[in-house]
Amino acid sequence: MSTATAPLRLALLGNPNCGKTALFNQLTGSRQKVANYAGVTVERKEGRLQSPSGRSYAVLDLPGAYSLNPASLDEAITRDLCRGFYPGEAAPDVLVCVVDATNLRLHLRFVLEVRQMGRPMVVALNMSDAAQRRGIGIDREALQRELGVPVVETVAVRRNGARGLVEMIDRVAAHPQPPSVHLADDADLHAETRRLLDATVAMPRRTAQIDDALDRWLLHPLFGLLTLAVVMFLIFQAVYAWATPVMDLIEAGTGALGEWAGGVIPEGPLNSLVVDGIIAGLGGVIVFLPQILVLFAFILALEESGYLPRAAFLLDRMMAGAGLSGRSFIPLLSSFACAIPGIMATRSIQDPRDRLATILVAPLMTCSARLPVYALLIGAFIPSQTVWGGFNLQGLVLFGLYMAGILSALAVSFVMKKWRRDKSEHPLLLELPSYRLPNPRDLLIGLWERALIFLKRVGGIIFALTVLLWVLLNFPAAPADATLPAIDYSLAGRIGHALAVVFAPLGFNWQICIALIPGLAAREVAVASLATVYALSAADDDAAAQALLPLISDGWSLATGLSLLVWFIYAPQCLATWAAIKRETGSWKTMALAAGYLFVLAYLASLLTYQVAVALGAG
Amino acid sequence: MTLTDLPLRTPVVVQSVRETAHNDPIARRLRELGFVAGEPVEVMAKGPFGAEPLLVRVGYTRFALRRSEAARVQVAPATEDAA
Numbered sequence: 063m064s065t066a067t068a069p070l071r072l073a074l075l076g077n078p079n080c081g082k083t084a085l086f087n088q089l090t091g092s093r094q095k096v097a098n099y100a101g102v103t104v105e106r107k108e109g110r111l112q113s114p115s116g117r118s119y120a121v122l123d124l125p126g127a128y129s130l131n132p133a134s135l136d137e138a139i140t141r142d143l144c145r146g147f148y149p150g151e152a153a154p155d156v157l158v159c160v161v162d163a164t165n166l167r168l169h170l171r172f173v174l175e176v177r178q179m180g181r182p183m184v185v186a187l188n189m190s191d192a193a194q195r196r197g198i199g200i201d202r203e204a205l206q207r208e209l210g211v212p213v214v215e216t217v218a219v220r221r222n223g224a225r226g227l228v229e230m231i232d233r234v235a236a237h238p239q240p241p242s243v244h245l246a247d248d249a250d251l252h253a254e255t256r257r258l259l260d261a262t263v264a265m266p267r268r269t270a271q272i273d274d275a276l277d278r279w280l281l282h283p284l285f286g287l288l289t290l291a292v293v294m295f296l297i298f299q300a301v302y303a304w305a306t307p308v309m310d311l312i313e314a315g316t317g318a319l320g321e322w323a324g325g326v327i328p329e330g331p332l333n334s335l336v337v338d339g340i341i342a343g344l345g346g347v348i349v350f351l352p353q354i355l356v357l358f359a360f361i362l363a364l365e366e367s368g369y370l371p372r373a374a375f376l377l378d379r380m381m382a383g384a385g386l387s388g389r390s391f392i393p394l395l396s397s398f399a400c401a402i403p404g405i406m407a408t409r410s411i412q413d414p415r416d417r418l419a420t421i422l423v424a425p426l427m428t429c430s431a432r433l434p435v436y437a438l439l440i441g442a443f444i445p446s447q448t449v450w451g452g453f454n455l456q457g458l459v460l461f462g463l464y465m466a467g468i469l470s471a472l473a474v475s476f477v478m479k480k481w482r483r484d485k486s487e488h489p490l491l492l493e494l495p496s497y498r499l500p501n502p503r504d505l506l507i508g509l510w511e512r513a514l515i516f517l518k519r520v521g522g523i524i525f526a527l528t529v530l531l532w533v534l535l536n537f538p539a540a541p542a543d544a545t546l547p548a549i550d551y552s553l554a555g556r557i558g559h560a561l562a563v564v565f566a567p568l569g570f571n572w573q574i575c576i577a578l579i580p581g582l583a584a585r586e587v588a589v590a591s592l593a594t595v596y597a598l599s600a601a602d603d604d605a606a607a608q609a610l611l612p613l614i615s616d617g618w619s620l621a622t623g624l625s626l627l628v629w630f631i632y633a634p635q636c637l638a639t640w641a642a643i644k645r646e647t648g649s650w651k652t653m654a655l656a657a658g659y660l661f662v663l664a665y666l667a668s669l670l671t672y673q674v675a676v677a678l679g680a681g
Numbered sequence: 682m683t684l685t686d687l688p689l690r691t692p693v694v695v696q697s698v699r700e701t702a703h704n705d706p707i708a709r710r711l712r713e714l715g716f717v718a719g720e721p722v723e724v725m726a727k728g729p730f731g732a733e734p735l736l737v738r739v740g741y742t743r744f745a746l747r748r749s750e751a752a753r754v755q756v757a758p759a760t761e762d763a764a
Contacts (some may be wrong), residue, residue, distance in 0.1 A: 129713040133706060167740035248709075252717045270741060274725075276745075281736060283729035286701050368710075375745045379730035382747070489707045489750050490734055491714065494743040 068237050069118040071152060072111070075140055075176065076160035077169050078126035079495035081188045083107075084218035084504050085160055086123040089228070096511050104139055105409060113228045117235065122154065129169075130175050144179055156234055158227070159185040161199060163193035163215075164270075164496065171255045173209065178245060182238035183211050184230050190215040192498075199264035208258055211241050219501045222490055226456075273496050280369070286376050287421045293369075294395065297360045297533030301399050305352035313354070316345030323650045331536070344525060347638060353430065354403045354516055355509055357396055361407060362508045366500035370410075371492055378490060384472040385479025387413065387490065390420040394471070397427035406515065409646075413488050419478055421646060422656050423471040425639050426632070428464045434589050435630050436463060439609050442615040443623035457625075466631050470663070531580060554579045568629070568665065569622040569672040569681075621675035627669040632664035684737060684751035687724045693756040695720045695739070699752060708753050715739045716754050 074089075075084045077275025080378065087094075090109025097106050107123040124143060128344030132138035140149065159176050161169035173185055185205075187193075193200060214230045217223035246254065259265075265569040280286050320341040327333040364370045370392060378388030386394075389411045404424045411417040444456050534554040558576030565575055573592065581588035588605055592614070607643035616625070644653040675681065687693060698716050700708045716722070716739055725743065726736040734745045737754075746754075 128710070130715065131709065133710050165740075165742055168742045171713070171715070248712060249717070252712075252715075256719075265741075273743070277726060277736065281726040283727075287729055371745070375726075375734060375736065376729060378747070379728050379746065388745075487707065487749065489710065490745055490747045491707070491710060491750060492734075492745040493714075494736065494745060504721045 064311045069110070069120045070155045071122065072119045072156050072158055073122045073124050073144060073154035074158045074160055074232065075124040076126065076188075077128055077162070077165075079493055080126070080160045080162040080169060081218045082126065082160040083123060084501060085186060085188060085216060085224060085227075087219050087504055088216075088224045090121050094507070094511075096515070104136055111228070113232050114420070115232050117232055119231070119235075127172070129172065130179075135414065136412060144176070144181065147256075153181075155168065155182065155238065156231060157181050158186055158231065159183055160186045160188050160216075163187045163190045164196060164198060166200070166259060167255065170178075170258055171251050174246070174251050174254055177209065177211060177241050178243060180243040182234055182240050183210065183214045184227065184234055185211055186224075186227050187213055187215045188218055191217045191220070192496075196270065197266040201264075203263045204262040205258065208261060209241075219504075223502065238423075270496055276497055277372070280372050281375060286372075289674065290373055292366075293373075297357070297395070298398070300360065301353050301356050305356050308348050308352035312345070315444055316341055316348070320345075334536060335529070335532055338536075339528055340525070343528030343532070344673070348517075350400050350430070351403075351513065351516060353399045355513060357399050357403060358509055358512045359505065361392055361396065362499045362505050366498070366504060368495045368497045371494045374492060375494065378492075382490075383476075385475040386419055387411065387416040387424075387488075388492070389413075393420050393424060394427055397424040397429060398429065400429050401425045401427065401636070401639045402516070403512070403647050405639070405642045407511070415482070415488060418652065419475045420649065421643055421652070422478070422659070423475050425660060426467045426471040426474065428467045428631070431636070432630050432633060436460060436606070436627065438589050438592075438610060438614075439623055439627050439630075441607075442611050442618075443620055443627075463627065463631055466628075470631065474659070474663075477519050481597060513621050535580060545590070550576075554596055567672070568668040569619065569625045570629075571618070571622070574622075574626060619676075620680040621672050624675050624680070625668045625672035629664050629668045630665060632660050682756055684722065684724060684735065684746070684754045684756060685748050687704040687756065689727065691724050692721055692759045694718075694759050695722055696757050699753045699755060705753075706749055711750065711753060714744060715742060721759060722754070722756060731763055 074086055080335060086107065086109065089111045091538070094107055094109040097108075104125055109121045109123070111119040111121050113119070118621050124140045127137040127140040129137065131142045132141055135540050142148040144154065157176060157179075160171050161173060162246070168532065174184060187202065187205075190200070202213050202215060212230050212234060214227045216227050247518075280289055282463055320337045323341060324333060324337045327336055361370070364373075374388030374582075376388075377391050381388055381390055390408075392410070393404045393407040396407050401424045404427065405421050406419050408417045408424070411420060440456050440459055442485070444459050447455050449455050449458070533556075534557070535552050537553060538551060555576055557579060559572050560646055561575040562570065562572035577588045577592040589610070592610055640653050640657055644650060647653070682693075683699075695716050695718055696720060698708045698711045720739055722737055722739045722759050724735050728734045728745075730750075734747045735751045737744050737746050737751065
C-alpha cells in the first residue's frame with residue numbers, strides 16, 4: 063500500500079458547536095495550515111496527525127454543517143468535499159463525524175445523513191465527560207452496533223482525550239469498511255434518530271440547569287442588555303489600556319530600528335527608503351497588532367463560552383431593522399479598534415448578503431487611527447468650554463463624531479437593504495450552544511492564527527503600498543535652490559496641487575490635499591504629513607501636533623476645520639482596509655464599491671458642512 | 682397555534698412545520714434542526730425589542746428564531762402521557 067508515502071486523508075465534520083475545532087486542535091496541535099478554499103472565502107484548515115503506530119494523516123477540518131442538504135456556502139463545501147466533488151480536493155479516505163454527546167437528538171440525525179454517503183467513517187462521541195456529568199447515559203456499544211459504524215468517546219479539551227479515536231482511525235484506515243447504505247428521506251431519518259435515542263441513551267428528565275439560569279439573566283430584556291453594555295465597556299477599556307504599553311514598546315522598537323538602519327546604510331535614497339518608507343510605514347501598521355490581539359482574545363473567549371450568540375440574540379431585532387443581522391454586531395464592534403480585524407471577523411456571518419452589508423459599513427465605525435486626527439482638529443477649532451451644565455464641548459464633539467459614524471452605518475445598510483433586488487427572507491435560525499469555559503489552548507491557537515493573517519498582510523500588500531507611497535513623496539527630488547518644502551516638488555506634491563481644485567468647494571487648501579495622500583497608508587499619518595508640508599521639524603507625532611495647533615487654528619477658517627473633521631468620519635483613504643475588503647470578498651468590484659461610496663459620502667458631507675458653515679459666517 | 686402565540690416557558694409539542702412557499706428552504710431547515718412532529722418545545726425567552734427573536738428550546742438544543750420563522754411551527758399542548 064502507498065500509506066508510507068502519501069498520508070491518508072481524514073476529514074472532520076459535524077454540526078456547528080460540536081467541539082470539532084477543539085478536537086482538530088487536539089489531533090494536530092499547532093501543525094496547522096489555514097487558508098481559504100479555492101475561489102471562496104470559507105476558511106480551510108488542514109493539519110498533520112502522526113499516530114503512535116507511525117501512520118501519518120492529513121486532517122481537514124470541514125466547515126460546520128447541520129445538514130448535507132446545504133443552506134449555506136459552508137455546508138455546500140462540506141457536502142461536496144465529503145463526496146469528492148470539490149474541485150482541487152481529493153475525497154477523504156476516512157470521515158470522522160464529531161457529535162456533541164450532550165446534544166445527540168440534533169447531532170445523531172446528521173450522523174445518519176453522513177452514513178448514507180457510504181464512506182468509511184468513525185463517530186467521535188465528543189464532550190462525553192460533560193454528558194456524564196449531566197447524567198446522560200450513553201450505551202456506546204449499543205450505539206455502535208445499531209449504527210453499524212465504530213463509535214469512540216472523546217474529550218477534546220482534555221490531554222489525551224482523543225487517544226481512543228486515533229487508535230480507531232488507525233484500525234479503520236487499515237481495513238476501510240464502508241457502512242451499508244440504506245437511503246431514507248427526512249422523516250425516516252428523524253424516526254431512526256428517535257429509535258436510536260430510545261435504544262441507547264438514558265436521558266435525565268432535565269439537563270442544563272446552568273444554561274437555564276444563566277439565560278434567565280443574560281437574555282433578560284433589561285439585565286441582559288445591561289450586562290452586554292458592561293462587557294462591551296470592559297473590552298474597550300482593555301483594548302486601550304492593556305495594549306498601550308506594548309504599543310509604546312513597538313513604537314520605541316521601530317524607532318530604534320530606524321535609527322540603527324539610518325546609521326548603517328549610507329546617506330541617499332536607499333537610506334530614506336528603508337528608514338522613512340519601509341520601517342516607519344510598516345511600523346505604523348504593526349503597532350496596531352497588540353490592540354488586535356487583545357480584541358480577538360476577548361472575541362474568541364466570548365465565542366467559545368457561548369456568549370456571542372446571546373449578544374446576537376439581544377441585538378438582532380435592532381440590527382435587522384437596518385438591514386444587518388445580530389451576527390453583524392461583533393465585527394462592527396471590532397471595527398472601532400480597526401476595520402481590518404472587523405472585516406476579518408465577518409467570517410462568522412454565514413449569510414453572504416448580511417456579511418457583505420457588514421463589510422461595507424465596517425469602515426464607518428470610528429477606528430482608533432482616526433483619533434489623532436480628531437484630537438488635532440478638535441484642539442484647534444473647538445473651544446474647551448463647559449456647556450449644558452457640565453459637559454465639555456470638545457468631548458461632546460468627539461462623541462458626536464463617533465455617533466455620526468454609527469448612524470451613517472445604519473443609514474447606509476438601510477439604503478442597501480431598500481435597493482437590493484433580492485428581497486427573499488434570510489433566516490436567523492441561530493443555535494445558542496451550552497455555556498462552557500473557554501479552553502486556553504484553543505484560545506492561543508486562535509490568536510496565533512489571527513496574528514499570522516495580520517502579519518502576512520503587512521508583509522504583502524501593505525509593504526508594496528508603503529514603498530509606492532515613499533516613491534510618490536520623494537521623487538522627483540527638490541532642486542538645489544528649493545524655497546518650498548521638498549514634498550512640494552514631489553509627485554505627491556503635484557497631485558496635491560491638482561487635487562486642490564477638486565477639493566476647493568470643501569474648503570481644503572493644497573496643504574491639506576497633500577496630507578491626504580500619505581494619509582492613504584494609514585489615517586493617522588495625515589497629522590505627521592501636515593507637519594511635513596508646513597515644513598516643521600518635529601521629533602515625533604505628538605510634538606508635530608503640538609507645533610501644528612497654533613498654525614492651523616490661525617491659518618484655517620473654522621469652516622475648513624469642521625469640513626475636514628466631517629471628511630474623516632467617512633475617510634475612505636485607508637488602503638489597508640481596501641486590501642482587507644478585497645481579500646475577504648475576493649472581489650475587486652466590492653472593494654471599488656466600498657471605496658467609491660465612502661469617497662462620495664465624504665465629499666458630499668464635507669461640501670455640505672463647509673458651505674453651510676460659510677453661509678453662517680464661519681468662512 | 683404556532684410558536685409565536687405561546688407564553689414563555691409553556692411546554693408544548695410540535696405538530697408540523699408549515700411551508701410558506703413551495704419547497705420552503707426555511708421550513709426544511711427547521712425540520713433538520715429537530716422541529717418535527719412529537720418533539721417537545723418551549724419558548725424560553727424573547728428578545729428585548731418587539732419580543733423578537735424568540736429563544737426556543739427543542740429537545741435539549743436552543744435556537745434563536747425570528748417571529749416569521751417561529752410562525753411556521755404549529756404546536757399543540759403536551760399531553761400528560763407524552764411528558
